[in-house]
Amino acid sequence: MKCSICKNKVNETFLKKIIGTYIKDKKGKRLPICSKCQTKFNNDKEKMIAEIK
Numbered sequence: 001m002k003c004s005i006c007k008n009k010v011n012e013t014f015l016k017k018i019i020g021t022y023i024k025d026k027k028g029k030r031l032p033i034c035s036k037c038q039t040k041f042n043n044d045k046e047k048m049i050a051e052i053k
């Protein structure tokens with residue numbers, strides 16, 4: 001699984017939970033975001049969505 005912003009690999013826990021978060025785009029598609037980008041954008045979903053090309 002790759003981060004939707006930086007395209008780096010998103011790590012997962014052994015329970016298959018991602019280290020990061022999911023955001024939903026306008027179509028309701030779940031997009032994985034890595035913890036680095038989550039921190040970089042202060043967990044602000046609007047800002048994170050704006051970064052996704």
Ligand SMILES: [Zn+2]
Pocket residue numbers: 003004005006007008033034035036037038
């Ligand atoms: Zn990222």
